[in-house]
Amino acid sequence: MKILIVDDSMFIRNRIERSLAIAGITEVLTARNGREAMVKFHAHKPELVTMDITMPEVDGIECTERMVQANAAVKILVVSAVADKATAILALKKGANGFLIKPFEETEINDALNRLIQGNRRGRK
Amino acid sequence: MDENDIQILIDGTVHYFRSTVGQSTEVGAPYLVEDREPVVSDFTGIIAISGVYTGCVYFTAPRAMLRHILMVNGETRADAEFMADVVGEVANTISGNARRHFGSEFEISVPEVFEGRAKDGQLQLAERSFVIPIAWRQYRASLVVSLID
Numbered sequence: 676m677k678i679l680i681v682d683d684s685m686f687i688r689n690r691i692e693r694s695l696a697i698a699g700i701t702e703v704l705t706a707r708n709g710r711e712a713m714v715k716f717h718a719h720k721p722e723l724v725t726m727d728i729t730m731p732e733v734d735g736i737e738c739t740e741r742m743v744q745a746n747a748a749v750k751i752l753v754v755s756a757v758a759d760k761a762t763a764i765l766a767l768k769k770g771a772n773g774f775l776i777k778p779f780e781e782t783e784i785n786d787a788l789n790r791l792i793q794g795n796r797r798g799r800k
Numbered sequence: 801m802d803e804n805d806i807q808i809l810i811d812g813t814v815h816y817f818r819s820t821v822g823q824s825t826e827v828g829a830p831y832l833v834e835d836r837e838p839v840v841s842d843f844t845g846i847i848a849i850s851g852v853y854t855g856c857v858y859f860t861a862p863r864a865m866l867r868h869i870l871m872v873n874g875e876t877r878a879d880a881e882f883m884a885d886v887v888g889e890v891a892n893t894i895s896g897n898a899r900r901h902f903g904s905e906f907e908i909s910v911p912e913v914f915e916g917r918a919k920d921g922q923l924q925l926a927e928r929s930f931v932i933p934i935a936w937r938q939y940r941a942s943l944v945v946s947l948i949d
Contacts, residue, residue, distance in 0.1 A: 683910065684889040685882060686873070693874055729892060731910050756896025761904040777893045778819035 676792075677702040677721035681712040681738065682754070683730045687777070691725055691754065694781040697788050709733025716742055721749070723788065726771065728755040728762065736762075736769055743770030750791040754779065801853065801947050806830055806930055808901040809857070812894045813932055813943050821872055821936060828933035830945075838923045839931050839942050842866075842916065843880075845887030846923065847895040848909035852902055855926050855947035859891040865939035884913040894943060 676699045682688050688705045695703065704719055706712035710732045716724070724742060728735035739751050753766045756777040763774045775787045810827055817825035833839065843866060846858040866883040875882065888911030895908045914922060929946035 684892070685885045686870070686875075686889050689875060690873060729896065729908060729910055756893040757908070758897045758900035759902075759904045759906075760900075762899070776897070778816050780819065 676700050676723060677704060677719055678723040678725070678788075679704045679706060679712065679715055679719070679721040680725050681706045681709070681730070681735065682725070682727040683707050684727075687727070687754075691784060694784050695788075696781075696785050697792070699792075709735065709738035712738050713741060716749075717745065720746070723791065724749060724751045725754045725784075725788075726751050728753060728757050728766065736766060739766060739771050740769040752784075752787050752791055754784065801930075801945070801949070805902075806932075806945065808898055809894060809943065809945055810932055812897045813934060815897070816890060816893055817934065817936060821869055824936060826935045828935065830930045830932045833929050833931055834927060836925045836927065836929075838918055838925060839944055840916075840918060840923070841941060843883045843887045844914055844918070844923075845884070845889070845891035846912045846914075847891045848912070849895065849906065849947055850909075851905040851907040853906065853947040853949060856923070856944075857891060857895045857898075857947070858923065858944050859887050859894070859941065860944065861887055861890075861934075861941035862939055865936065865941055868937065868939065880915055884915060887911075888913040891943075 680691050708730045726735045751771045752773045753771045754775045758776045772791045814827050841860040842863040844860040867878040870878045892911050899906050925946040926948045932943040934941045
């Protein structure tokens with residue numbers, strides 16, 4: 676299984692990558708903004724994505740919508756500092772499967788990703 | 801911006817540092833600065849705020865503290881680009897978390913970061929800003945809240 680980590684912060688990309696303790700992940704890809712994320716998404720076809728929201732160029736909400744349109748089976752975990760309910764609902768409406776608020780503990784991101792892998796499809800239209 | 805609003809940002813700062821670098825972080829009582837003179841350290845990350853408030857929230861920290869934060873998070877690289885990335889992410893996370901209290905009309909920008917002194921127009925402060933002092937180990941950093949209604 677391939678995972679794409681999308682965040683404009685190198686610190687966060689590395690932190691997520693180092694935290695990963697998910698069985699079956701064969702390749703970790705990273706992108707620093709929505710535009711780069713879409714290029715890697717189409718080129719490598721990851722099954723799992725962690726998605727920041729506030730990013731330059733294409734934000735995470737738009738990126739989520741485009742990814743789900745391209746592949747409805749992709750599982751997207753939004754990992755964002757933006758902590759209001761309206762944003763979380765919007766992300767889920769656009770097709771995200773889960774929402775994790777920064778800052779996060781290592782166990783929290785693994786738990787959230789495992790829930791997605793195990794088939795929690797809440798929010799997907 | 802009243803005491804309760806400031807407390808939200810203090811709580812967010814405590815939560816961020818305790819999650820990222822451990823329990824030893826202390827956040828001091830905020831103090832008011834009224835001279836529009838920016839409090840800056842070696843690296844500064846700014847989030848522009850619009851909507852329900854206008855202005856900025858910024859985090860500023862010394863190089864040694866940022867190097868240490870990177871180290872305790874397992875990073876072997878601690879160059880200027882990486883330190884700038886960290887101050888931007890701290891400011892972004894604390895500001896983003898504040899939307900839980902302020903709502904989605906507390907609109908935040910992507911971070912702008914700089915090293916050293918601010919260039920002209922880079923840090924435009926309100927008449928009154930609140931400085932929230934942060935102490936971790938021997939280091940001192942600040943979260944500055946400069947917002948008008």
